[in-house]
Amino acid sequence: MNMKVLLDYDSCHGHQMCAIAAPEVFGSDEIGNAKVLITGEIPAALHVKVRRAESNCPERAITIIE
Amino acid sequence: MTDTQKPVTDITTDYDIFAPDFIKNPYPGYTEIRESQCPIAHTERYEGSWLPTRYDDVVAIAQEYETFTSRQILVMPPAAGRSEGPYAAVGAPPITSDPPDHHWHRRLILPVFAPQAVAQYEPGTRDLCNALIDEFIDKGVADAASDYAQHIPVRVISKMLGVPLTMEDEFTDWVRGALENITDAERRIKSFRSIVEYFIGEVQSRAANPREDDFITQLMNTEVEGKKVPIEYVLGVCNLMLVAGIDTTWSAIGSCMWHMAQHPEHRKQLRENPDLWPTAVEELLRVYAPVTMARIVDHDIEFQGCPMKAGDRVLMAFPAANRDPRQFENPDEVILDRQNNRHVAFGSGIHRCAGSNLARLELRVALQTWLERIPEFELIDPSSVTWAGGQVHGPRKCMVKF
Numbered sequence: 001m002n003m004k005v006l007l008d009y010d011s012c013h014g015h016q017m018c019a020i021a022a023p024e025v026f027g028s029d030e031i032g033n034a035k036v037l038i039t040g041e042i043p044a045a046l047h048v049k050v051r052r053a054e055s056n057c058p059e060r061a062i063t064i065i066e
Numbered sequence: 067m068t069d070t071q072k073p074v075t076d077i078t079t080d081y082d083i084f085a086p087d088f089i090k091n092p093y094p095g096y097t098e099i100r101e102s103q104c105p106i107a108h109t110e111r112y113e114g115s116w117l118p119t120r121y122d123d124v125v126a127i128a129q130e131y132e133t134f135t136s137r138q139i140l141v142m143p144p145a146a147g148r149s150e151g152p153y154a155a156v157g158a159p160p161i162t163s164d165p166p167d168h169h170w171h172r173r174l175i176l177p178v179f180a181p182q183a184v185a186q187y188e189p190g191t192r193d194l195c196n197a198l199i200d201e202f203i204d205k206g207v208a209d210a211a212s213d214y215a216q217h218i219p220v221r222v223i224s225k226m227l228g229v230p231l232t233m234e235d236e237f238t239d240w241v242r243g244a245l246e247n248i249t250d251a252e253r254r255i256k257s258f259r260s261i262v263e264y265f266i267g268e269v270q271s272r273a274a275n276p277r278e279d280d281f282i283t284q285l286m287n288t289e290v291e292g293k294k295v296p297i298e299y300v301l302g303v304c305n306l307m308l309v310a311g312i313d314t315t316w317s318a319i320g321s322c323m324w325h326m327a328q329h330p331e332h333r334k335q336l337r338e339n340p341d342l343w344p345t346a347v348e349e350l351l352r353v354y355a356p357v358t359m360a361r362i363v364d365h366d367i368e369f370q371g372c373p374m375k376a377g378d379r380v381l382m383a384f385p386a387a388n389r390d391p392r393q394f395e396n397p398d399e400v401i402l403d404r405q406n407n408r409h410v411a412f413g414s415g416i417h418r419c420a421g422s423n424l425a426r427l428e429l430r431v432a433l434q435t436w437l438e439r440i441p442e443f444e445l446i447d448p449s450s451v452t453w454a455g456g457q458v459h460g461p462r463k464c465m466v467k468f
Contacts, residue, residue, distance in 0.1 A: 017407075021344075056408055
């Protein structure tokens, strides 16, 4: 199954829960807001972590496309 | 009788966040309100306030910053006399700011608290935790709150600000006066003035003798649209660092120590599986979220059937939201590897706690260091644990033996 992530940067307020759940896919920009590190296809091995990143974001700023 | 002495008759119409039972353990009260016909409770005490307890309501209010403003953010009305004096306008930006100023107030401090920026404080935090433990490890007993948790954030923040560690006792006393004993108006005002006066001195000494690489100096030199930021902003951020960075994190560390003292199975789980730390820290933050903030209603509005008036105070009970069964399965249970955890211990929306990454780091390092050196410990007498509550919830005396 293919998977990509979309971040709604305007909704992100820098909780960093995504980076805690999936540090390979989400990082932090200069002000501590989320930064997507893998903009293309997410490797299958990281799918579980990405789903957790989505389900831990208090701002619901992450959308998974598959 | 004062507001704190009248017995509560109906918690949904007469709650008292400073009642002794509520300070000690607010969760049964939150549950009673949340599962009642009035999940947004109201009280006339302390000049009146609303108390939403469901996750969706708390988050919706946090998001609607134009309707629910941050003109005041304490759970009590300002003490009379607070608005007097030359620096009465000093707040605690950005938590006390509303847009449009909120944007630059916040933007200026966020880089200092980004995860990659706070990582530099980890070794120093570990050293100070070890130094605290050295003081009592041979005694076999310690107060996990006042010998340990209480000293960690104040020292981290002092170092960050570039002020002497010898100020620890004063800072602790001022912060408690500003946040914990807030039914004592005189102490509140005195604490606020002490904080502002202290930082006026620090600013003046830096103006006379500039320093390099010091947070207060950096703040003083910050420019917005070609002009240096006003002194009120510099003092306000210093105030914020104390009032938002000390009592809150120390309360969270203390609550987690109290939890760990009673849960050998969780200590074992973390020892055997250190990969659990990231989710464990978030879970402990969910269950023991220390902070309740307030908002002031901007204009008359009916919110979820509640007739809120302009000027009404709304208490953002993040600890109540974090235990809403509509959002979290088995909400009162600590599940260290909880997978779905959209907790709001740090709030939600534009006022999300700016220091959250530092707080997480301190909490994790404090627990890890203790558990490495004192893997087995227990409460000496559960009934002797004392708590602070209202604005910030956490233990103040918590004797353990090992």
